[in-house]
Amino acid sequence: MDYMTALEKYIEDVGLFYERFGLAKMSGRILGLLMATDEEKVSFDDIVIQLQASKGSISGNINFLLKQKLIEKFMVTGDRKSYYKFSNENVFSLIDSKLDATEYVKQIFMRGNELHKDKESAKHKNISEVIQFYDFLEEELPKLKEKWKSLKKTG
Amino acid sequence: MDYMTALEKYIEDVGLFYERFGLAKMSGRILGLLMATDEEKVSFDDIVIQLQASKGSISGNINFLLKQKLIEKFMVTGDRKSYYKFSNENVFSLIDSKLDATEYVKQIFMRGNELHKDKESAKHKNISEVIQFYDFLEEELPKLKEKWKSLKKTG
DNA sequence: CATTTAGTTCATTTTATATTGAACTTATTG
DNA sequence: CAATAAGTTCAATATAAAATGAACTAAATG
Numbered sequence: 437m438d439y440m441t442a443l444e445k446y447i448e449d450v451g452l453f454y455e456r457f458g459l460a461k462m463s464g465r466i467l468g469l470l471m472a473t474d475e476e477k478v479s480f481d482d483i484v485i486q487l488q489a490s491k492g493s494i495s496g497n498i499n500f501l502l503k504q505k506l507i508e509k510f511m512v513t514g515d516r517k518s519y520y521k522f523s524n525e526n527v528f529s530l531i532d533s534k535l536d537a538t539e540y541v542k543q544i545f546m547r548g549n550e551l552h553k554d555k556e557s558a559k560h561k562n563i564s565e566v567i568q569f570y571d572f573l574e575e576e577l578p579k580l581k582e583k584w585k586s587l588k589k590t591g
Numbered sequence: 592m593d594y595m596t597a598l599e600k601y602i603e604d605v606g607l608f609y610e611r612f613g614l615a616k617m618s619g620r621i622l623g624l625l626m627a628t629d630e631e632k633v634s635f636d637d638i639v640i641q642l643q644a645s646k647g648s649i650s651g652n653i654n655f656l657l658k659q660k661l662i663e664k665f666m667v668t669g670d671r672k673s674y675y676k677f678s679n680e681n682v683f684s685l686i687d688s689k690l691d692a693t694e695y696v697k698q699i700f701m702r703g704n705e706l707h708k709d710k711e712s713a714k715h716k717n718i719s720e721v722i723q724f725y726d727f728l729e730e731e732l733p734k735l736k737e738k739w740k741s742l743k744k745t746g
Numbered sequence: 747c748a749t750t751t752a753g754t755t756c757a758t759t760t761t762a763t764a765t766t767g768a769a770c771t772t773a774t775t776g
Numbered sequence: 777c778a779a780t781a782a783g784t785t786c787a788a789t790a791t792a793a794a795a796t797g798a799a800c801t802a803a804a805t806g
Contacts, residue, residue, distance in 0.1 A: 438639050442706060446703060446706060447700060447719040449699065450699060450711075452702070453695070453696075453699050457613075458612075458613050458693075468703065471700070471704075471707040471718060472703040472704075474707055474708050474709065474712075476705075507645060522714070522717065522718070524717040524718065524720050524721050527720070527724045530672075537611070538709075540608070541608075544604065544605060544608050544628070546728070547601060548601060548605070548606075548623065548627040549626075549627075549628040551597060551601060551627040551629075552597060552627070552629055553629050553721070554629065557629075559676070559677070562677065562679040563626060563677070563679065565679050565682070565743070566679050566682050569682045571737060572739055572742065576738070577733055580731055580735070583731070584724060584727055585688065588720070
């Protein structure tokens, strides 16, 4: 602990940071490593060694991150190892996984509202407003993404 | 389990739903109850009884939800109990707590990028792009909220 | 001022989640 | 085709998070 390098310190901080977003700390650490390392190639084993964790944990967390498209795998000719890198392709991913649930959020609120006997009650109206907000989001979020994409293209 | 009412079933589903957003299941259950109940007044004790949970757990979860502004407390003259209701004032709350972290996200990415020796590397540029995306969000999200607010006013 | 009410606090226990590590699979190399 | 390499799987274990429940506080009531 006393002699942590800047990289090690950073890795731990990113781990804690992503934990707040519902990722496992180890997933966050892997992201931290891939984000901050200067190595151009980072293999499975490199991760195991750098993070001093078990193969099982690294395997599970890498596959989770791949599924979320937060990292990418790449191969090198004549080398049987897999390498991993941080992905900025899916810069939306963490936000998406929370916000693209809008449809589901809406449904759970609608179901709640259907349980009300009095459809004219203040409560029913309040919840209806929340549902409308999610309708609004469903419409606006894709626009926001498009806006970002076109900004990126035009520089 | 076999004889759960529609309300009970709904409460459990909302609990599970909010769990995905990083809330404790019990917090989700409370939200589910407040959302779906037809009772106009729901007290601390009502919640303890309906959710069949301990006072300690309900106390902790209510205070968490109050802090997040997901629920509101109200009082009734001549009655020493506190009552709680679902709040739609802070319809943004769950999103906010994730997204208003943009500033912090940006900082952790910037710190990662500072560790790079080669500021011209592809990786450095990729991460810079992520940082730009968060700049973009910091600018756009407040606009989105304003848009919703004005939509609400004009009906 | 003793008693009830409404809720809080916090040490203990329960439950859920993540990690480990050994055994396994699948592919590659000599 | 034996041996190594690169990971995967999964039961056991460790860690972290949440719930319990008993003891407590603070306010109100009789």
